[in-house]
Amino acid sequence: MENRDPLFEVSREIVGADFQSAGDISGEVKKILLQAGFPPPFIRRIVIAAYEAEMNVVIHAFKGIFTTVIYPDKVHIVIDDEGPGIPDLELAFQEGYSTAPPHVRELGFGAGYGLSNMRKCSDTLKIDSHVGEGTRVTMDFLVKSQRDGAEVEK
Amino acid sequence: MVLKLRSDFFHSVLLDEEKCKGCTHCIRRCPVEAIRVKGGKAKIDEELCIDCGECIRTCPNHAKYAQTDSMDDTLQRFKYSIALPAPAFYPQFQPNISVGKLLDGLLKLGFHEVFEVARGAEILAEEIKKYLSLKNIPKPVISSACPAVVRLIEEKFPSLTGTLLPLDTPLGIAARIARMRAMEKGYRSEDIGVFFVTPCPAKVTEVRQSSDDVGRIDGAISISQVYSRIMNMLDELEEQKSLQFSSWKGIGWARSGGEQESLNEGEYVAVDGIHDVMSVFEKIEMGELSGILYCEAQACVGGCIGGVLAVQNPFLSKVNVQQLVKRYPEYHLLDDREGKELVREGVFRRRRPFQARDVLKLDTDYRKALEKYQVIEHILENLPGLDCGACGSPTCRALAEDVVREKAQEIDCPFLLREKMLELSREIFDLASKVPQTMNEERGKQTIESNQDSGTATGESGS
Ligand SMILES: Nc1ncnc2c1ncn2[C@@H]1O[C@H](COP(=O)(O)OP(=O)(O)OP(=O)(O)O)[C@@H](O)[C@H]1O
Numbered sequence: 298m299e300n301r302d303p304l305f306e307v308s309r310e311i312v313g314a315d316f317q318s319a320g321d322i323s324g325e326v327k328k329i330l331l332q333a334g335f336p337p338p339f340i341r342r343i344v345i346a347a348y349e350a351e352m353n354v355v356i357h358a359f360k361g362i363f364t365t366v367i368y369p370d371k372v373h374i375v376i377d378d379e380g381p382g383i384p385d386l387e388l389a390f391q392e393g394y395s396t397a398p399p400h401v402r403e404l405g406f407g408a409g410y411g412l413s414n415m416r417k418c419s420d421t422l423k424i425d426s427h428v429g430e431g432t433r434v435t436m437d438f439l440v441k442s443q444r445d446g447a448e449v450e451k
Numbered sequence: 452m453v454l455k456l457r458s459d460f461f462h463s464v465l466l467d468e469e470k471c472k473g474c475t476h477c478i479r480r481c482p483v484e485a486i487r488v489k490g491g492k493a494k495i496d497e498e499l500c501i502d503c504g505e506c507i508r509t510c511p512n513h514a515k516y517a518q519t520d521s522m523d524d525t526l527q528r529f530k531y532s533i534a535l536p537a538p539a540f541y542p543q544f545q546p547n548i549s550v551g552k553l554l555d556g557l558l559k560l561g562f563h564e565v566f567e568v569a570r571g572a573e574i575l576a577e578e579i580k581k582y583l584s585l586k587n588i589p590k591p592v593i594s595s596a597c598p599a600v601v602r603l604i605e606e607k608f609p610s611l612t613g614t615l616l617p618l619d620t621p622l623g624i625a626a627r628i629a630r631m632r633a634m635e636k637g638y639r640s641e642d643i644g645v646f647f648v649t650p651c652p653a654k655v656t657e658v659r660q661s662s663d664d665v666g667r668i669d670g671a672i673s674i675s676q677v678y679s680r681i682m683n684m685l686d687e688l689e690e691q692k693s694l695q696f697s698s699w700k701g702i703g704w705a706r707s708g709g710e711q712e713s714l715n716e717g718e719y720v721a722v723d724g725i726h727d728v729m730s731v732f733e734k735i736e737m738g739e740l741s742g743i744l745y746c747e748a749q750a751c752v753g754g755c756i757g758g759v760l761a762v763q764n765p766f767l768s769k770v771n772v773q774q775l776v777k778r779y780p781e782y783h784l785l786d787d788r789e790g791k792e793l794v795r796e797g798v799f800r801r802r803r804p805f806q807a808r809d810v811l812k813l814d815t816d817y818r819k820a821l822e823k824y825q826v827i828e829h830i831l832e833n834l835p836g837l838d839c840g841a842c843g844s845p846t847c848r849a850l851a852e853d854v855v856r857e858k859a860q861e862i863d864c865p866f867l868l869r870e871k872m873l874e875l876s877r878e879i880f881d882l883a884s885k886v887p888q889t890m891n892e893e894r895g896k897q898t899i900e901s902n903q904d905s906g907t908a909t910g911e912s913g914s
């Protein structure tokens with residue numbers, strides 16, 4: 298299954314602290330998936346996870362590359378950033394834990410639910426992080442997944 | 452499978468070809484990119500149109516119109532006619548004209564009875580409260596009162612269909628109760644005509660799609676039509692307090708924010724104007740606003756008072772709504788018995804299911820669809836990116852999509868056409884400057900020789 302050729306691939310740059318265009322990449326991913334005709338619940342969980350991951354780079358890192366690869370049986374997303382990295386992953390995954398500064402919280406972010414939402418929405422989630430260097434988030438979404446029935450709550 | 456009811460293709464926004472000059476105002480304003488200009492005339496794609504009325508609003512030539520029923524025909528069709536005025540009907544008039552008088556006006560116009568949609572709205576509000584208190588409902592719940600918004604979701608935000616409020620609209624509820632009451636008085640259903648006084652084409656479509664039972668709505672008359680007739684008989688209107696059952700609670704639904712006011716304390720958001728509605732839905736899709744309980748969304752700026760068939764400027768009628776809301780502070784609770792009866796009769800149940808309509812997809816096979824998506828990106832690289840509409844499609848991207856869907860050609864873009872013509876004319880010029888072999892011996896020879904050269908001496912290109 299793994300070695301099937303990708304049907305589609307696109308990479309975009311994320312600019313840290315740019316709240317104007319924040320969300321554009323997730324929006325584009327949504328549009329691609331809609332035009333491809335994937336089922337709406339499948340698209341919904343990808344878009345939620347993609348947006349959380351995109352925002353984490355905008356909020357917490359300096360810049361990043363967001364890559365979406367569509368395979369016949371899954372959507373694969375990799376977000377590679379240059380940033381401070383995450384020193385304690387277990388802590389970061391805790392709901393409600395956030396290091397977002399006050400001006401970011403004023404915009405409505407920093408509730409500390411992003412990572413756990415990404416975990417709930419994806420079929421696999423992998424995070425490689427090096428303090429002082431950056432973070433790589435890898436997520437897979439299987440077309441035939443049992444998660445599509447469940448609703449995600451924040 | 453998408454169920455295709457015949458009425459799915461009914462639309463109440465229509466084009467007057469005579470008046471259409473083929474300008475491009477409407478195509479760029481349409482929120483779902485449903486309009487193209489072809490052969491000098493606008494064409495509305497029925498599969499995409501959501502009846503929001505933006506094109507009616509924006510057309511400088513008044514070539515778009517909403518199909519409504521004429522009041523005179525309407526009143527002749529049934530033995531017993533009931534008018535259902537929209538909440539947005541009242542604030543068209545100066546607030547010193549009471550609701551009782553306006554309802555009397557409807558009777559004087561020839562209706563036998565009135566039932567206020569505002570009353571339907573406040574009864575519905577109680578049911579919404581119950582629904583919102585359920586556990587495990589997907590949030591935010593999005594109001595399904597505006598049919599243009601519902602259709603927008605079904606088409607452009609299919610993953611949000613599950614969050615739409617699964618209850619009937621104030622209109623649907625009012626219509627059902629009105630007919631039930633008339634039947635209790637002894638009229639046969641086929642003799643009862645139920646007519647909505649509508650602020651917009653989207654509601655006309657809702658009327659046309661109403662179910663064929665007690666919920667049937669027999670026609671839609673525009674607010675503007677009724678308005679002018681009532682204005683002509685203002686002096687004759689009598690205060691008939693007994694006709695009015697609505698209060699601030701339902702009357703407030705005429706404008707954006709009225710729905711949330713009629714509910715309990717909580718986190719709500721109210722958004723109006725179809726383009727702003729879309730930007731909020733984008734956010735909801737991305738999981739923002741998940742702390743919000745209920746999202747009130749209306750296609751028209753200001754809410755239903757901004758409907759294209761209303762007459763008053765929505766900012767002025769908003770002031771009128773505020774006055775009316777103050778004037779009628781007393782909400783009449785449904786008595787228990789009546790409330791139970793309505794639930795038993797299924798008055799609140801939504802008959803027409805919400806259906807994600809995958810009109811955006813490029814192909815039924817997603818591999819092919821993704822290939823087409825890449826072709827679109829490729830075509831886009833060659834287009835100027837001006838989104839000028841001169842090709843008849845609203846944006847360069849829309850043209851590229853139309854090409855892939857085989858509904859347009861790249862050279863519909865005048866800039867691309869010009870480029871192609873330039874290329875062609877260069878080629879023609881080049882060709883014209885070449886003289887046929889038969890006419891120029893030397894040149895002819897040269898060409899033949901050089902052909903032979905290249906045939907034998909490849910690789911000797913260092914000279
Ligand atoms: N790409 C990243 N680079 C550096 N730190 C990160 C990154 N992503 C997450 N973190 C750290 O992990 C914490 C938790 O992340 P999470 O996404 O769960 O919450 P948040 O971004 O703070 O708030 P929310 O996502 O609810 O708006 C963040 O506050 C931050 O300290």
Ligand code: SF4
Pocket residue numbers: 502503596597598599600650651652653654749750751754755756757758759
């Ligand atoms: S907001 Fe009201 S008037 Fe406007 S389209 Fe929706 S239902 Fe009709």
Ligand SMILES: [Mg+2]
Pocket residue numbers: 349352353407410411412
């Ligand atoms: Mg986050």
